[in-house]
Amino acid sequence: MPSSNDTALDRKAFERRLRQIGAERYHDKHPFHAMLHGGQCSMRQVRAWVINRYYYQSRIPMKDAAFLSRCEDPDLRRVWRRRIDDHDGGVEDGGGLRRWLRLAEAVGLDPDYVASTSGVLPATRFAVDAYVRFVRDMPLLDAVAASLTELFAPQIHRDRIAGLLEHYGFADDAALSYFRKRLNEAPDDVAFGLAWVLDHADTLERQDAAAAALTFKTDVLWAQLDALHAAYVSPGRIAPGGWDGREGVTGAVDEDRLRGAAE
Secondary structure: OOOOOOOOOOHHHHHHHHHHHHHHHOHHHOHHHHHHHOOOOOHHHHHHHHHHHHHHHHHHHHHHHHHHHHOOOHHHHHHHHHHHHHHHOEOOOEOHHHHHHHHHHHOOEOHHHHHHOOOOOHHHHHHHHHHHHHHHHOOHHHHHHHHHHHHHHHHHHHHHHHHHHHHOOOOOOOOOHHHHHHHHHHHHHHHHHHHHHHHHOOOHHHHHHHHHHHHHHHHHHHHHHHHHHHHHOOOOOOOOOOOOOOOOEOOOOOHHHHHHHHO
16 A cells, blocks of 8 residues: 655664564464465375476576666676575576475475476466566566565464474475475565665655565565465365366375374
8 A cells, every 4th residue: 555645664663664574474373384384285286386386486486587688787796696596506506496306205206397387377477477467567666665575484484394394294394395494594685675675665655666676576476375275275166277186196196194193
């Protein structure tokens, strides 16, 4: 919501405004995450989440590459390109995407199937692709502000690690390596992005635009979980092209072991 007066907020007040968006709208409040972290998801639902969330993860470095292609400031490019390395990694070691595929393998999915992005729900594609276009087309301030959902991510990663370890047999260090690594990678990105937005949102109009961009990003994340919940929880209508619950599941899966304590 735009500010109610014509004066730009000071840095502390504007930061509070941004953080309040996360407090009200971040996807940690979605019922699907409550199910996942509380051990109430079936393995079919866990796998659907892994498949669809991979599409988002795979587009993050593409989004950042689009951002860099528009960025004329070499200092900003030097800092921002680290985000691509975090997800793509090196030729040998890989990065966040390969760690996500380890999670896919741990839950009984063929990593090649997940990486193909076959079975991704249409609504997931629509939401994620809208985010990539937003970063490609909108002013740089809006693009950076949209990334500030990272402010709220550490707690959801900690909750996820704890919940999966407690409730699911597939959860181990290899399976959860993506989330553990992000706890170490994200703080520098968050600090830089927040400072950049606070520095450049120096008018009320720019502050309103930055807040709207962050709100848009929370909508992107929430919409992905709405799609999962509608397809795989209730009422359980899978859109054409969505994963059917069978394709990509490895043949020698021990469902009882993977489900573990969640039973």
